[in-house]
Amino acid sequence: MKTPSPDQIKQARKDAWLTQSQAAALIHKGLRTWQGWETDEALPGHRKMDPAFWELFLIKIRAFNKTKPPIKLIETTLGTVVASSPICKIITLNNEAIANVNPTSKLDY
Secondary structure (H helix, E strand, C coil): CCCHHHHHHHHHHHHHCCCCCHHHHHHHCHHHHHHHHCCCCCCCCCCCHHHHHHHHHHHHHHHHHHHCCCCCCEEEECCEEEEEECCCCEEEEECCCEECCCCCCCCCC
């Protein structure tokens, strides 16, 4: 496995719906280290991610995604669209959005 690019790292993290802090904690690294991995290669502060950490992150987000399903979009027969994730449910009805946030969820975006 080769070293991932900053864009690959960032996209994988976002696809898993994780903040930089959450992603770093998932593989037992610090926030600053994670930020360095996501920094553009041409900028100061960029750090290359070791392929072993990349592989560990990919394994863990696959396991994470099995326990926390991604957002699902469901269209009902009435035309109502429901977006649902473990954190929030959003329902649009007559062009108005109604959100129901899970109070036990923590967001640090």
